[in-house]
Amino acid sequence: MVFMKGTKLMPQCGFSNNVVQILNSLGVEFGAFDVLSDFTIREGIKEYSDWPTIPQVYLKGEFLGGSDILIEMYNSGSLKEKIEIELAS
């Protein structure tokens, strides 16, 4: 699940776009919520995960990180591995 600025088809921020491109390139099905459409969620999600920026990526409820971490995990291959494990379980 991705909390992002904009939508999958129309990301409104470079960092949000990075995350969408990464997940698309892995062929992963994911839900996306446009935090620009709801200020309470935009701020609340930051409190929830103790993470001050958007986008935020969750895999089966577990907070993975933002754009930087997704890129690092994607480049190291650990993102693909983690997703495959989660989807298999």
Add this chain to the structure above:
Amino acid sequence: MITKKDVIELITKKIPSSQVFVENLKGNDHLQVTVIASEFNGLSLVKQHQLVYSALKEELASETIHALALKTETPN
């Protein structure tokens, strides 16, 4: 407005052993920050980044820092 020096000071105050490198990506509110610290040993990437973010909580909330591309490493 925040300077590179301010950012480095804020982070080293929170993470004493850290080496901090700051670059302006765009203007002075889009920053690329690299932090190398032994405090990161054994911490997941998320926890490492949260430690750095906690040092910059006000600046991020007030959008003095609008965007922060962060890289964290442990000294090898």
